[in-house]
Amino acid sequence: MRAFASECGHAYPDGTRCHARESEATVNSDNLKLLYGWGHYPGARCRLRATQLPRELGRQLDKGGTIARGLGRSYGDPAINEARTVIDCCPMDRYLDFDPETGTLICEAGVSLAQIIEDFAPRGFFPMITPGTKFVTVGGCIANDVHGKAHHVDGCFSRCVDAFTILLADGTVESATRQHNADLFWANFGGMGLLGIITTVTLRLRPVETTWFRQQTVVVDNLEMMLDALHAHDETHPYSVAWVDPAATGADLGRGVLTLGDHATQADLPAKLKGKALYVSPPPKVRIPFNLPSFSLNRLTARPLNMVLGLALRRGAAIAHYEKFFYPLDFIGEWNRGYGQRGFTQYQFVIPLEDGRRRIRELLQRITSSDQVPFLNVLKKFGPEEEHGVLSFPFEGYTFAIDFPIRDGLAPFLRELDRMVLDAGGRIYLGKDAFLDRETFEAMYANKLSAWREVKSRWDPDNVFNSNLSRRLGLSG
Ligand SMILES: Cc1cc2nc3c(=O)[nH]c(=O)nc-3n(C[C@H](O)[C@H](O)[C@H](O)COP(=O)(O)OP(=O)(O)OC[C@H]3O[C@@H](n4cnc5c(N)ncnc54)[C@H](O)[C@@H]3O)c2cc1C
Known part of the structure; x- marks a missing residue:
């Protein structure tokens, strides 16, 4: 039975709306910003x-x-457009329909996952x-x-999308599904x-009995053990991700904590949580009010911060x-300000499993021996590509993500890492990237790029849709 259609956008009980975007609150829609x-x-x-409609x-x-x-x-430049137009889609945040029998939601594209959780988790989705x-x-x-x-179980976001409508370069709106306008x-x-x-x-949406997770942590002493653990738990737990201590070198390289988990059922919950099975949290109360000085995160401060993180994960x-x-990370609003005025980048790559152990060791060694300040390392194993977008990032292999504050010498260092990733048969995640050059990008995505460009030239022959990223990587002519 169709049961839900909300009229207007989302507001939190404390009156804030779109709290995640406060740093942009002063935007004037007509000026260059x-x-x-x-x-x-x-x-x-x-x-x-911006428009609501x-x-x-x-x-x-x-x-x-x-x-x-x-x-x-996105960390880098896909949603910015020097001297050109950026359309803020967040005001388009209405629900249009929801079918509780199938969990199928039709909504506008500016709806956030935070909003969906707040409104649908109490209903069990x-x-x-x-x-x-x-x-x-x-x-x-x-x-x-x-x-x-x-990812190794559920794949990418494309798996849960059945259809969308899209405003095209000629001003018309088209719909696209797996069968209709499949290329689009x-x-x-x-x-x-x-x-x-x-x-x-x-x-x-996914039907859930509770908003809680059964969680297990595995503490490992080095990279071999970490990769063994990732493989061993591939089948046992749908959710898995590892934190790797960026300060560990030599025999300890790759030391860290693997966190595994699955959705908890009602029966899994201890007595004190039984009445809160579908509990949803309020928005974060703590936020970083301004950019910290760029020197706040350095080798001296990164080490104890990582130690605290490692300890918290173990427990x-x-x-x-x-x-x-x-x-x-959502607990602290605008935590990105902690990296200082100059900002930071997240370097995320995926490399194939074949020869992956040697390659990832080399990459980690190079990262930990550099004079940059790697912070917050995350390692995961991606599953095989089944249904994926043309330019989707994941393929079966090891993926590793590391934050680097922007410092002198970072750009040439990342170019060196890019070459190592390319040499290993890997690629970089565009959603995080700000540094990749066109030639390396084209080599990394070689098998998919011409197919994507064909679709682009069919639906947007004049490259109306472009961005800083598209010009940097040659995706808009
Ligand atoms: C703390 C943190 C953790 C993250 N973890 C992960 C992770 O685990 N896995 C992962 O894959 N990513 C991760 N990301 C990256 C993030 O999920 C993606 O960058 C995501 O696309 C950001 O969505 P957004 O709404 O902020 O889009 P934006 O960053 O504003 O835009 C991203 C892209 O989407 C396009 N876009 C936005 N709206 C529309 C629209 N209506 N129509 C067409 N195009 C549109 C923009 O043009 C741009 O190219 C993480 C980011 C952060 C900050």
């Missing part, structure tokens, strides 16, 4: 436009250059696939075909917003709330 991604690097002066979007289209923007959680923050829009999740901790459908996953502006999305509770399990 300095915009950044989550890494606060690079910035671009953009013409920022998808039917008005056509009028906002700037044929000289337009790109959609969600909650700005959770996003099917979620990245490490809930402050992302459904449109943004499609454009990056985001992956979560259960698949090219949008990982397509970085470069084919149009997604207006509405039909996606399947993970057997039953964890989804906030702690999926979104530990």
Whole structure:
């Protein structure tokens, strides 16, 4: 039975709305505005436009250059557009329909996963696939075909999307599904917003008994043990992710904590949680109020911070709330300011399993011996590609993500890492990247790029949709 259709956008009980975007609250929709991604690097002066109504979007289209923007959680430059137009899609945040029999939700593309959790988790539904923050829009999740901790079981975001509508370069709106306009459908996953502006999305939510997780941690002493553990638990737990201590070198290289988990049922909950089976958390109370000085995160401060993190992970509770399990970083609003004025980048690569152990050791050795300040390392094993977007990032292999504060010498160092990743048959995640050059990108995505470019030239022959990222990587001519 169809049961839900909300009239207006989302507001939290404390009256805040779109709290995840406070850093952009001063945006004036007609002026050029300095915009950044989550890494606060690079910035671009953009013409920022917004509308609450998808039917008005056509009028906002700037044929000289337009790109959609969600909650700005991509780290680099996909949602900024120097001297051109950026369309803020967040005001398009209405639910259009929900079928509780199938968990199928039809919503506008600016709806965030935070909003979906808040409204649907109490009804026993959770996003099917979620990245490490809930402050992302459904449109943004499609454009990056985001992956979560259960990629080896669930695949990417494309798995839970049945259809979307999209505003095209000629101002018309088309629908796309696996059967209808299939080329447009698949090219949008990982397509970085470069084919149009997604207006509405039909996606399947996951029925859940509780919003809690059974959690288990495995402490490992070195890289071999870590990779063994990742393989051993591939089948046993749908969710798995490892934190690797960036300070560990030599025989300890790769030391860390593997966290495994699965959805808890009612029966799994201890007595004190039985009445809170579908509990949803309020928005974060703690936030970093301004950019910390760039010197705050250095080798001296990164080490104790990582030690505290490692300790906290080791002591993970057997039953964890989804906030702690999926979104530990969301506890501190605008934590990205902790990296200082110059900002930071997250370097995430995937390399094939074959020869992967040797390659990942070499990459880790190079990272830990560099004079850069690696912080927050995360290691995961991706599953095989089944249904994926044309330019989706994941393939079966090891994926590793590391934050680097922007410092002198970082760009040449990342170029060196790029060459090592390419040499290993790997590639870089565009949703996090700000540094990759066109030639290396084309080599990394060689097997998919011409197919994607064909779709782009069919649906957007004049490259109306472009961004700083698309110009850097040659994705818009
Ligand atoms: C703390 C943190 C953890 C993260 N963890 C993960 C993770 O585990 N896995 C993962 O895959 N990613 C992860 N990410 C990255 C994040 O999930 C993606 O970058 C996501 O796409 C951001 O969504 P957004 O709404 O903020 O989009 P934005 O960053 O604003 O935009 C991203 C792209 O989406 C496009 N876009 C946005 N809205 C639309 C629309 N309506 N139509 C067409 N295109 C659109 C933009 O043009 C741009 O190319 C993480 C990010 C953070 C900050």
